[in-house]
Amino acid sequence: MLYITGTPIGNLDDMSYRAVSTLAAVDEILCEDTRTTRKLTNHFEITTPLRSYHDFNKETATEEIIEELKAGKSFALVTDAGMPVISDPGFELVSRLQDESLDYTVIPAASAFTMALVASGIPSYEFTYFGFLPKSNQKRQEKLTEILHHRKTAVIYESPHRMKQLLKDLVKFDPKRLVSISREITKKFEQHERKTANELLHMMDKEIPLKGEFVVIIEGYEEETVNFTGTAKDHVSELVNEGMRPKDAIKLVSELRGMKKQHVYDEFHK
Known part of the structure; x- marks a missing residue:
C-alpha cells in the first residue's frame, strides 16, 4: 500500500493522528528532502527510514517503488510541507499505481x-x-x-x-x-x-x-475591466504585444468576443 500523506505547512500542531501513526507504521517514507522530513519525524519520534523521491530521480525511483510494492512493501509519500503531488512530484507514481492496479490511499492535510x-x-x-x-x-x-x-x-x-x-x-x-x-x-x-x-x-x-x-x-477578469477597441485583429495584436503567444491570443479573443476561432485567425493573418 502507498499512503499519500499530507503534513503541516508550518505549524506542527496541525499534524493529524492518522498521519503520525501511518508514518510510524510503513516500511519507508518517500520524501523530497530527507533533512526537512527528518525534522518532522524527529519531532514525533518516528524512526521509519527515509528515501529520497524528487524531480531528479522520480523516473527510476518510480519503477523501483512499484516493484517493491508488488513484493509487499508499504510506503508513505510526503512532501516538504502540505499535500504531496500539488506542485510537487508524485502524480507519475500515482498514475503507475493505477496502471498496475496497486492499492493506495490519501491522508489529508492543509494545502497553502x-x-x-x-x-x-x-x-x-x-x-x-x-x-x-x-x-x-x-x-x-x-x-x-x-x-x-x-x-x-x-x-x-x-x-x-x-x-x-x-x-x-x-x-x-x-x-x-x-x-x-x-x-x-x-x-x-x-x-x-x-x-x-x-x-x-x-x-x-x-x-x-x-x-x-x-x-x-x-480576481477573475471581466470584459468591462479593460476596454479593447477596434477589430479582432487589433485585439489579438494588443495581447501579443503584452506577451501572449499569437495562438493563445487568438483563442482568448474568440472566447471573449464570441467569435469562431478560425474567423479570428483569418482576420489576424490577413
Missing part, C-alpha cells in the same frame, strides 16, 4: 493555496490553480497575460524576491484588479492582505515583509 483562497475574500465558487509561474521572462509574461484574462479566480504561488515584479506587472495591466496575498500561513507571522494591485504594491517591504512563500489570489 486552499487556505489562502479561503482567507482571501475573493469569490471561490470557481477558481483555477496555476501553481508557480515559469522562470524564463518570456514564458512568465505569456502565462501572466493568460491569467490576467482568465474569467475565474486565479491562484498562484510566488517567491519573495519576485513579488514586487509580479505586482508591478499586475498594476501595468489593471491597477484596480482585486488581489489577495497570503504569507507564512499557520505560522507566527501569518498575514493576509486583500486590496487592489496598486495598493498592495505600495505596501510591499513596509507593511508586507518580503519573507516566506506567498500565495496570490487574483
Whole structure:
C-alpha cells in the first residue's frame, strides 16, 4: 500500500493522528528532502527510514517503488510541507499505481493555496490553480497575460524576491484588479492582505515583509475591466504585444468576443 500523506505547512500542531501513526507504521517514507522530513519525524519520534523521491530521480525511483510494492512493501509519500503531488512530484507514481492496479490511499492535510483562497475574500465558487509561474521572462509574461484574462479566480504561488515584479506587472495591466496575498500561513507571522494591485504594491517591504512563500489570489477578469477597441485583429495584436503567444491570443479573443476561432485567425493573418 502507498499512503499519500499530507503534513503541516508550518505549524506542527496541525499534524493529524492518522498521519503520525501511518508514518510510524510503513516500511519507508518517500520524501523530497530527507533533512526537512527528518525534522518532522524527529519531532514525533518516528524512526521509519527515509528515501529520497524528487524531480531528479522520480523516473527510476518510480519503477523501483512499484516493484517493491508488488513484493509487499508499504510506503508513505510526503512532501516538504502540505499535500504531496500539488506542485510537487508524485502524480507519475500515482498514475503507475493505477496502471498496475496497486492499492493506495490519501491522508489529508492543509494545502497553502486552499487556505489562502479561503482567507482571501475573493469569490471561490470557481477558481483555477496555476501553481508557480515559469522562470524564463518570456514564458512568465505569456502565462501572466493568460491569467490576467482568465474569467475565474486565479491562484498562484510566488517567491519573495519576485513579488514586487509580479505586482508591478499586475498594476501595468489593471491597477484596480482585486488581489489577495497570503504569507507564512499557520505560522507566527501569518498575514493576509486583500486590496487592489496598486495598493498592495505600495505596501510591499513596509507593511508586507518580503519573507516566506506567498500565495496570490487574483480576481477573475471581466470584459468591462479593460476596454479593447477596434477589430479582432487589433485585439489579438494588443495581447501579443503584452506577451501572449499569437495562438493563445487568438483563442482568448474568440472566447471573449464570441467569435469562431478560425474567423479570428483569418482576420489576424490577413
